[in-house]
Amino acid sequence: MLLKIAKSTALLVLAAYSLNAADFSAGAEKDRIEMIKYFEAKFADPEKNKDRFFPYSTEEELKNDYAKGLKHNDFNIGTYAFSKDAKAQYEAIKEMPPYEDAIDAGEELYNKKFANGNSFATCFPDPAVANIYPYYDEKKKDVVTLTSAVNDCLRDNGEKEFNTQKGDMANIQAYLVNATTEAGKKFDIKIQSEAAKKAYENGKEYYYTQRGYLKLSCATCHVQGAGQRVRNEKLSPLTGQITQFPVHRLKWEELGTLERRLSGCIVDQGQVSPKDESTQMKELVYFLAYMSNGMSIDGPDIRK
Numbered sequence: 001m002l003l004k005i006a007k008s009t010a011l012l013v014l015a016a017y018s019l020n021a022a023d024f025s026a027g028a029e030k031d032r033i034e035m036i037k038y039f040e041a042k043f044a045d046p047e048k049n050k051d052r053f054f055p056y057s058t059e060e061e062l063k064n065d066y067a068k069g070l071k072h073n074d075f076n077i078g079t080y081a082f083s084k085d086a087k088a089q090y091e092a093i094k095e096m097p098p099y100e101d102a103i104d105a106g107e108e109l110y111n112k113k114f115a116n117g118n119s120f121a122t123c124f125p126d127p128a129v130a131n132i133y134p135y136y137d138e139k140k141k142d143v144v145t146l147t148s149a150v151n152d153c154l155r156d157n158g159e160k161e162f163n164t165q166k167g168d169m170a171n172i173q174a175y176l177v178n179a180t181t182e183a184g185k186k187f188d189i190k191i192q193s194e195a196a197k198k199a200y201e202n203g204k205e206y207y208y209t210q211r212g213y214l215k216l217s218c219a220t221c222h223v224q225g226a227g228q229r230v231r232n233e234k235l236s237p238l239t240g241q242i243t244q245f246p247v248h249r250l251k252w253e254e255l256g257t258l259e260r261r262l263s264g265c266i267v268d269q270g271q272v273s274p275k276d277e278s279t280q281m282k283e284l285v286y287f288l289a290y291m292s293n294g295m296s297i298d299g300p301d302i303r304k
């Protein structure tokens with residue numbers, strides 16, 4: 001009898017615990033699933049759905065340059081998921097990936113000893129961990145991104161921190177992200193407390209806030225606008241948008257971090273970008289990463 005009671009109490013406690021754990025991410029999970037449904041509907045058949053989703057495109061363009069029937073995991077290559085012409089160019093460049101040297105340089109950095117004898121291998125004993133970043137650190141009461149984790153490792157060991165946009169930072173990330181991609185890992189972003197939920201909500205708010213005299217938000221371009229052409233590029237969708245960083249951009253002629261890309265979009269909106277390791281930037285990245293949850297890490301990659 002006693003055992004029975006003990007058992008059922010344990011079950012109840014377990015049930016309450018999992019309910020609670022689910023509670024903090026319930027809203028984010030709803031956002032994520034709704035977004036997938038929206039993009040699957042939008043890219044099911046752009047030509048047929050012209051009036052609903054692509055009122056400004058020509059029928060000819062919709063017919064000739066848009067792939068059809070896209071599903072959730074197809075969105076992990078941004079604009080190349082649906083733009084046939086851009087995808088052909090992308091695949092041609094991928095034959096000789098321009099970021100191979102960066103991965104090697106990152107591996108060297110990973111194994112190189114700091115002055116105190118430690119190394120990045122001390123901070124990241126398993127290099128295939130990029131899929132859990134960002135996470136909410138309950139002790140620091142702040143979001144930790146891959147970028148801030150790399151710099152925390154340097155600071156904690158008395159080393160000079162890296163520039164957060166390129167160079168060594170992009171190289172070490174290329175090594176960690178490549179290891180994570182090779183291990184076949186998927187984004188696994190967790191929201192496990194009220195404070196973590198708040199951080200996600202702040203990031204979401206940043207994403208949907210309209211700024212500047214054009215009143216543009218990230219969502220204007222990457223949700224409602226996703227798939228529309230801006231000059232000669234089509235806008236990538238929010239779902240799967242950050243599965244591939246760091247990226248080698250043809251425009252940069254080198255590898256850069258996610259923060260470099262994001263600050264570019266923010267500056268293009270006529271705004272001053274938050275600092276790369278600021279709470280505001282980290283919360284934005286937390287939101288973006290959650291929206292890619294369940295999708296494979298697939299970096300480094302190339303972009304125009």
Ligand code: HEC
Pocket residue numbers: 077078079207216217218219220221222230233234235236237241242247261262265266269303
């Ligand atoms: C005026 C439109 C516009 C706004 C507003 C905008 N972007 Fe972009 N963004 C672009 C264009 C154009 C590109 C390059 C084409 C593409 O990949 O979408 C791009 C690219 C990106 C990429 C890289 C996608 C990839 O596949 O590599 C990310 C990530 C991104 N934007 C995030 C954001 C975030 C976050 C915001 C808000 C802070 C934002 N953007 C605001 C136009 C915009």
